[in-house]
Amino acid sequence: MAEPPIPPTPPIPPTPPIPLVDLRAAHAEVAEEVRAGLERVLASAAYVKGPDVAAFEAEYAAFSGVRHCVGTANGTDALELVLRALELAPGAGVLLPANTFVATAEAVVRAGLRPVLADVDDEFQLLDPAAARAALVAERSAGRPVGALLPVHLTGQLAPMRELLALAEEFGGLPVVEDAAQAQGASQHGVPAGAWGVAAATSFYPGKNLGAYGDAGAVLGSDERLVEAVRLIADHGSAVKYVHERFGFNSRLDSVQAVVLRAKLRRLPQWNAARRGAATRYGRLLADLPGLRLPAVRPGNEHVWHLYTVRIAPGPGEGHRPGRRRDAVLAALTAAGIGAGVHYPVPVHLQPAFRSLGHRAGAFPRAERAAAELLTLPLFPQLTEEQQGRVAEELRRALG
Structure with a gap:
């Protein structure tokens, strides 16, 4: 009697890839809460400037240790809005690190200002205070005014803020604006990212530590006058419907993204x-x-x-x-x-x-x-x- 044939060895299933960031896994943890929030938004039809936006702004301001938060359409807009609200002289320099995502420099140019680059340190790739000082001295010697410092908190940790704030003070009390898009929840000497400078901008691009389900961003700060100027510019320069106090543009956080961000912020x-x-x-x-x-x-x-x-x-x-x-x-x-x-x-x-x-x-x-x-x-x-x-x-x- 013939031996029964040996069944073929089943193929080894392919090893699943490991993504750089797993957005599906994050969604699974908040799916029910997001679904309930979206149903609330759809029922109210409060798609723009709704109660979820106001609630998120208050919650994220408290989380970041500042008094105010203004939701924006994206992080690049948030940076531009702060720079416009500062009302720097047209063409003034804004000092930033050479090693950053291009949006940092784009926002400077979009605000009618001039990027002034400085090198980073070798160990942390953060704006180097000594290189920043050299750039400021060179700009001053050339008669080119620098109006602000824009340090970038990179990969999840803060730039050397004490040293940079001292440098800004030495050069005439320059305002310091934080690019905090990669540092949501980070701190330095116990002070949260976003609470060091005159204002900060952040991005809620989906891959960020706090990511939306599309583009979104925010401006953070405790200077009420500056933050209200940001809010005004971001809403067509208008605080009263059809009355436009200054030139602005449209950069508002919508209610759908606010629902997602509120759910994720809790985690x-x-x-x-x-x-x-x-x-x-x-x-x-x-x-x-x-x-x-x-x-x-x-x-x-x-x-x-x-x-x-x-x-x-x-x-x-x-x-x-x-x-x-x-x-x-x-x-x-x-x-x-x-x-x-x-x-x-x-x-x-x-x-x-x-x-x-x-x-x-x-x-x-x-x-x-x-x-x-x-x-x-x-x-x-x-x-x-x-x-x-x-x-x-x-x-x-x-x-x-």
Whole structure:
């Protein structure tokens, strides 16, 4: 009697990819609350400037340690609105780091002002006070006025605010505006992001620690006059219907996004704590990898790990083509289903749109070095230890 045939071995199911950020997992935690809120909005038809917007503004102001919050259409608008409300001289300089998302510089130009770039420090990639001082001295010597400082809180931790505030005071009491889009819930010496400067702008782009289901942003501050000017400009320059006191534009947070943000804000402290736990695990898993430099927390900062960025040491002969080894590691991770990324591959001064600033390669060497070496690994509150172990394994393999 013939032996029965051996059944074929079932195929091994493919390993699911690990995204850079898992928005579906975040939605699952708030889905019921968001659904109830959307039904409330639809029943009331209060789509713009409704009660959920007012409630979120009050809740986020309290969370951020300031007196006022104005919801806006996006984070870029929020920055522009603050700069317009400051009423700086047309064409005045605004000092910002060369290593930031382009929106920081875009907002300056859109407000009729002039970006003045300074290099970042090598360890944290945050605006370097010494480089900022040198830029301010150079601008003053050239007779070009600088009207404000715009430090960026990057990857989840604050720029050195005490030093930058002292620098702003030294140069005539310049207003300091915080770009706090990556630091929701972060603090420095116990003071929350957004509560240091004259005002702050943040973004609620979906991938942020506090993300909407579309574009959204906010302006934060305790200067009532400045914040009310922001609110006026963001609503066509009008506080009374059909009466327009000043030139403005339309940048309002809508009720649908406010519902989402309220639900997520209630979970933000818990989610930020989960991010810190994941960052600690990465530190343990990746500590012995050669050619890898782990991110550091600046003393005094409470980091919220919007991004977990490592640095890939350049390979031999990379002088003329920086970033080749980092890009090879990124390609290997992508092929293995690991959703890594780069923040940011091209500094502001080397972007074609900002060629008119007149800077060449080498002008801001630390920002350029970071752009060639930084690699962002997956990090989100729902990231599991198993997933992180796989990221570490594939990164070890990619580094060779």
